[in-house]
Amino acid sequence: MHRRLFVLSLALLPLAGCASTASKSGSQSRASAGMVNSKCPMVPDHPIKPGVTTTYKGNTVGFCCNGCIPEWNSLSDAQRDALLAKAK
Numbered sequence: 001m002h003r004r005l006f007v008l009s010l011a012l013l014p015l016a017g018c019a020s021t022a023s024k025s026g027s028q029s030r031a032s033a034g035m036v037n038s039k040c041p042m043v044p045d046h047p048i049k050p051g052v053t054t055t056y057k058g059n060t061v062g063f064c065c066n067g068c069i070p071e072w073n074s075l076s077d078a079q080r081d082a083l084l085a086k087a088k
Helices: 002-016 027-031 068-073 077-087
Strands: 053-056 059-062
Touching: 053 068
Parallel strands: none
Antiparallel strands: 053 059
C-alpha cells in the first residue's frame, strides 16, 4: 500500500505546478557551484534556481522554486534518496 502511494506521489509531482521561471540552460554549471544535483528533484524537468537550496546529509540540494522545499521536507529519507539520485 505504501509503495503504491509513493509511486503515485512521484507520478503526480510534475502536476504540482512549480512556479519556476528559470531558463533550462546552464543547470549543469549551477550544479557544479556546490549543489549535488543538476535538476530539481521534485520536478525533474525544471532546472535548479540559484539560492533555492536546502541541506541534506551534509550536501547542498538545489530546487527550481521555494515551493519544492516543504514538499521535499515532508518525504522520508528513502524517498529523498531516490529522487536525488534521479536529479544528479
